[in-house]
Amino acid sequence: MLDRVQKDSFSHGVHPPEHKDETRHLAIRQFPFAPELVVPLRQHLGKPAIPIVREGEEVVRGQVIAEPDGFMSVAMHAPASGVVRKITLAPGISGEMVPSVYLRTTPAASQEVDDGEPCDINKASPDEIVEAIQRAGIVGLGGAAFPTHVKLKAPEGKHLDTLIINGIECEPYLTTDHRVMLEQTADIFVGIRYLLRATGAGEAIIAVEANKPEAAAKLQENCPEDLPVSVRVCPVKYPQGAEKLVIKSLLGREIPSGGLPVDVHAICVNVATTAEIGRLLPRGRGIQERVITIGGPGVQRKGNYRIPIGTTVRFALEEAGAAKNISRVFLGGPMMGPAVSNLDIPITKGTSGITAFTTAETGEATGHQKIYPCIHCARCVEACPLFLNPSHLGLLAKNEEYEEMAEAFNLMDCFECGACSYVCPSHIPLVQYFRLAKKMVRKLDKPV
Amino acid sequence: MSELRKNLDIGSSPHITSGDSVEVIMRNVVIALAPVCVFAVYSFGTAAALVLATASLSCLATEHFLCKRTGQASTIGDWSAAVTGLLYGLTLPPDLPLWMVAVGGIFAIAVGKFLFGGLGSNAFNPALVGRAFLQAAFPQSMTHWALPLGDHRFIDLPTSTLALPFAEPGYDAVTAATPLAQMKFDSIQAENPELLFGLVSGSVGETCAALIFLGGAYLVARNMMNWRIPASILLTVAAVTWVFMQIDPVTYPRPAFMLFSGGLMLGAMFMATDMVASPITNAGCWLYGFLIGGLVVVIRFWGGMPEGVMYAILLANAVSPHIDHLIQPVVFGTGRRTG
Numbered sequence: 001m002l003d004r005v006q007k008d009s010f011s012h013g014v015h016p017p018e019h020k021d022e023t024r025h026l027a028i029r030q031f032p033f034a035p036e037l038v039v040p041l042r043q044h045l046g047k048p049a050i051p052i053v054r055e056g057e058e059v060v061r062g063q064v065i066a067e068p069d070g071f072m073s074v075a076m077h078a079p080a081s082g083v084v085r086k087i088t089l090a091p092g093i094s095g096e097m098v099p100s101v102y103l104r105t106t107p108a109a110s111q112e113v114d115d116g117e118p119c120d121i122n123k124a125s126p127d128e129i130v131e132a133i134q135r136a137g138i139v140g141l142g143g144a145a146f147p148t149h150v151k152l153k154a155p156e157g158k159h160l161d162t163l164i165i166n167g168i169e170c171e172p173y174l175t176t177d178h179r180v181m182l183e184q185t186a187d188i189f190v191g192i193r194y195l196l197r198a199t200g201a202g203e204a205i206i207a208v209e210a211n212k213p214e215a216a217a218k219l220q221e222n223c224p225e226d227l228p229v230s231v232r233v234c235p236v237k238y239p240q241g242a243e244k245l246v247i248k249s250l251l252g253r254e255i256p257s258g259g260l261p262v263d264v265h266a267i268c269v270n271v272a273t274t275a276e277i278g279r280l281l282p283r284g285r286g287i288q289e290r291v292i293t294i295g296g297p298g299v300q301r302k303g304n305y306r307i308p309i310g311t312t313v314r315f316a317l318e319e320a321g322a323a324k325n326i327s328r329v330f331l332g333g334p335m336m337g338p339a340v341s342n343l344d345i346p347i348t349k350g351t352s353g354i355t356a357f358t359t360a361e362t363g364e365a366t367g368h369q370k371i372y373p374c375i376h377c378a379r380c381v382e383a384c385p386l387f388l389n390p391s392h393l394g395l396l397a398k399n400e401e402y403e404e405m406a407e408a409f410n411l412m413d414c415f416e417c418g419a420c421s422y423v424c425p426s427h428i429p430l431v432q433y434f435r436l437a438k439k440m441v442r443k444l445d446k447p448v
Numbered sequence: 449m450s451e452l453r454k455n456l457d458i459g460s461s462p463h464i465t466s467g468d469s470v471e472v473i474m475r476n477v478v479i480a481l482a483p484v485c486v487f488a489v490y491s492f493g494t495a496a497a498l499v500l501a502t503a504s505l506s507c508l509a510t511e512h513f514l515c516k517r518t519g520q521a522s523t524i525g526d527w528s529a530a531v532t533g534l535l536y537g538l539t540l541p542p543d544l545p546l547w548m549v550a551v552g553g554i555f556a557i558a559v560g561k562f563l564f565g566g567l568g569s570n571a572f573n574p575a576l577v578g579r580a581f582l583q584a585a586f587p588q589s590m591t592h593w594a595l596p597l598g599d600h601r602f603i604d605l606p607t608s609t610l611a612l613p614f615a616e617p618g619y620d621a622v623t624a625a626t627p628l629a630q631m632k633f634d635s636i637q638a639e640n641p642e643l644l645f646g647l648v649s650g651s652v653g654e655t656c657a658a659l660i661f662l663g664g665a666y667l668v669a670r671n672m673m674n675w676r677i678p679a680s681i682l683l684t685v686a687a688v689t690w691v692f693m694q695i696d697p698v699t700y701p702r703p704a705f706m707l708f709s710g711g712l713m714l715g716a717m718f719m720a721t722d723m724v725a726s727p728i729t730n731a732g733c734w735l736y737g738f739l740i741g742g743l744v745v746v747i748r749f750w751g752g753m754p755e756g757v758m759y760a761i762l763l764a765n766a767v768s769p770h771i772d773h774l775i776q777p778v779v780f781g782t783g784r785r786t787g
Binding site: 014248256327337338362370372373379384392423431 | 780
C-alpha cells in the first residue's frame with residue numbers, strides 16, 4: 001500500500017504550473033543517432049577527462065574514449081559506433097570552449113554496446129564500487145553533474161546513516177525521472193544495493209512528489225523485502241528537488257550553510273543516476289546516453305527520449321519537430337534551465353531536458369516585462385527556500401556591493417532556484433543579479 | 449524537416465513568472481477600496497464624491513507633471529498614484545474645501561513620494577504625508593465634521609466645499625462631533641452597530657469599519673497584503689484598551705469602541721500596510737504593528753487630540769527601516785539572522 005503524502009516539507013518555496021501532463025504518460029523512446037556527435041570531455045564538475053583515442057580512430061559504442069584525470073573526474077564513453085573526426089574545442093552552454101571529441105557515427109553500424117568489466121554486487125568491496133562508478137562515467141543526472149563517486153565516501157570522522165534517492169523532479173515540464181521510476185524500477189533497486197554497500201548507510205528513502213502517484217506506487221510495490229528501503233511522498237512544492245530541501249523535507253535536518261549533506265549524515269543521489277548505476281554496473285558499461293524530456297509549447301512531438309550523449313540541440317529539435325514561432329530554448333526546466341544561444345551545443349550528462357517556448361510564452365517571460373522599482377512586497381522573502389532576503393540582496397547588487405552581499409547576507413548560499421524572480425511583481429531579474437554577484441565575489445576572493 | 453528559426457531569444461532563468469505585477473497589485477487595492485468609496489458617497493453625499501475626485505485627480509496630475517518635468521515617462525499607469533489619491537481622499541473631512549484637498553494631494557505626491565525617489569522609495573505613506581500637511585496647515589478645517597446621511601446631501605453642497613482659496617470656508621451651522629471626540633471630551637461611547645456600519649461622522653472613508661475590513665480581507669485573500677500588520681495593530685489596541693478598561697471603566701472605553709471608531713480600521717488595513725513603508729519580514733511586521741497599536745492607544749488616551757492613527761503610522765514608518773535592519777530572516781542552515 002502506498003503511504004499517505006507526508007505533511008512535512010521545507011518552508012517557503014513556490015508553486016509554478018507543472019505542465020507535466022503532456023509527457024508524463026509517454027514511454028521512453030530511443031532517439032535516433034545524429035550523423036555527428038560532440039562529446040565534451042568535461043560534462044561534470046571537476047577536471048576534464050583525458051582522451052585516449054586519436055583522430056581518425058574507429059570506436060565502438062560504449063567504448064571508453066577518455067579516462068578520468070584524478071579523483072574529481074570521470075570517464076567518457078563513445079555514445080555511438082563511428083569514427084573520431086577531430087578532438088578540439090567546442091562551445092558549451094554558457095559560451096565557454098570545452099575540449100570535445102567529434103564523432104562521426106557509422107550509418108549502418110549495429111550500435112551494439114561494448115560491455116566492459118562487470119562489477120559484481122555480491123563480491124565488490126565499497127572501494128571497488130566507488131571506482132566502478134567513476135569508471136562508468138556516472139555523474140548526477142539531475143542537472144548538477146557532480147561526479148557521483150566523489151560524494152559516496154564520507155570523509156574521516158563523519159558517518160552516513162541515510163541514503164536519499166531523489167525522485168522529486170520539481171521543475172515544470174520535465175518528466176524524465178517520472179518515467180525512469182516507472183520503467184526502470186528494478187534498476188533503481190539494484191542501484192540502491194550498490195549505493196548502500198558503497199556508502200555504508202543503514203537505510204534508503206526514495207523521495208517522490210505527490211504529483212507522481214503512479215511512480216510512487218510502482219516503487220512501493222516492487223520494494224525488495226531484504227532491502228532497507230522505503231518510499232516517501234512529499235507535497236508538491238518547488239524547489240523541493242534541491243538536495244538541501246529534500247533532506248529537510250524528509251529528515252528535518254538542515255545542512256549547515258556552506259556544508260554538505262554528509263554534515264547531517266545523509267547523502268542524496270538522483271533517481272535516474274541510481275537507475276543508471278543499477279543498469280550499467282552489472283554489465284561493466286558506461287554512460288553513453290541518458291533520458292531527457294523534449295517538451296514545451298515550441299515542440300511538436302513532445303516526449304521522453306533516451307538520447308545519445310553529444311547529440312546537438314539542433315538535431316534533437318529537428319527530429320522532435322520545432323514550432324515555426326519557436327523563440328526561446330533552454331536546457332532543463334523553465335525555473336533553472338539556462339537558455340541556449342547556439343543550437344549546436346551538445347546534450348551532456350547533466351541535461352535533463354530541452355524545453356522550447358514560442359513567441360507566445362516569451363512575451364511574458366523574464367526580460368520582456370516592464371521592470372518596476374522594488375516595492376518591498378516581501379514576496380521574494382516569503383519564496384526563498386533558504387530564507388535569504390532577495391529584496392535587500394537585489395538592492396545591494398544594484399549598488400555593486402558584492403562583498404557586503406556575501407559577508408552579511410549569505411549570497412553564496414543562493415543556489416539560483418529562481419523562486420524570487422518568479423514571484424517578483426516588479427519583474428526584477430533577481431537571480432540574474434545574484435549569478436553575476438556570485439561570479440564577482442569568486443573573482444574578488446581569488447588571489448591575483 | 450523545418451528550418452529552425454535563426455534568431456533565438458536569450459534570457460536569464462527563470463523563464464516563467466507568476467503573472468502578478470505592481471500594476472495588478474495596485475489595481476486590486478483600488479478594487480478593494482471601491483465599496484468604501486461608494487459608501488462614503490452614500491453617507492456624505494456629493495461633497496464626499498468631490499473630495500475623492502479632487503484628491504485622486506490632484507495626485508495623478510502631480511505625478512504626471514513631475515514625471516514629465518524630470519524627463520521620465522509618466523508613471524500614472526502603474527496605479528500607485530491612484531491608490532495614494534484615493535487613500536488620501538478617504539482620510540479627509542467630507543466638507544473640506546476642495547482647494548485644500550488639491551493642495552494636500554500635490555503635497556502628498558510631490559513631497560511624500562517624488563522627493564524620496566518615487567515608487568518604492570517613499571519612507572512614509574504618501575497619503576498620510578498629504579493629510580499630515582493639511583492637519584498642520586489647516587487645523588480648524590481638518591477637525592470640522594459633517595453629519596452623516598444628511599437630508600439634502602445629494603442636492604446641496606456645503607458652502608465650505610467650494611470656498612475660494614485662502615478665503616474663510618464659511619461652514620454651515622450644523623456640525624457634528626466624531627465618536628472619538630465625543631468619547632474624549634464628553635465620555636460618550638457610540639454603539640457598536642453605528643460604528644461598524646458607518647452611521648457616525650468622521651472622515652470620508654473611515655466610518656464604515658465593516659466595509660474596510662472586507663476590502664482588507666479581499667487583499668489578504670489575493671496575497672496582496674500582509675495580514676499580520678492589521679492583526680497585530682488591532683490586537684494590540686484591543687488588548688491594551690481592555691487592560692485599562694479593567695482598571696477604570698469610566699475613563700477608558702471598551703475595546704470594540706476603540707477598534708471600530710476613528711481611522712483605526714482604515715489605517716490598519718490600508719495605510720500601515722503600505723508595502724514600501726512597512727517591514728519586510730513577518731516578525732518585523734508583528735513588531736511594527738505592536739508599535740502602531742501602542743502609539744494609537746497612547747495618543748488617543750493621553751494626547752491632546754482625539755485621534756492618533758495618522759501619527760502612529762507615520763512614526764512607525766520612520767522606524768520601519770530600523771526594524772528591517774534588526775529583524776532579517778534566519779538563513780537556512782545558520783540559525784542566525786543576516787545583516
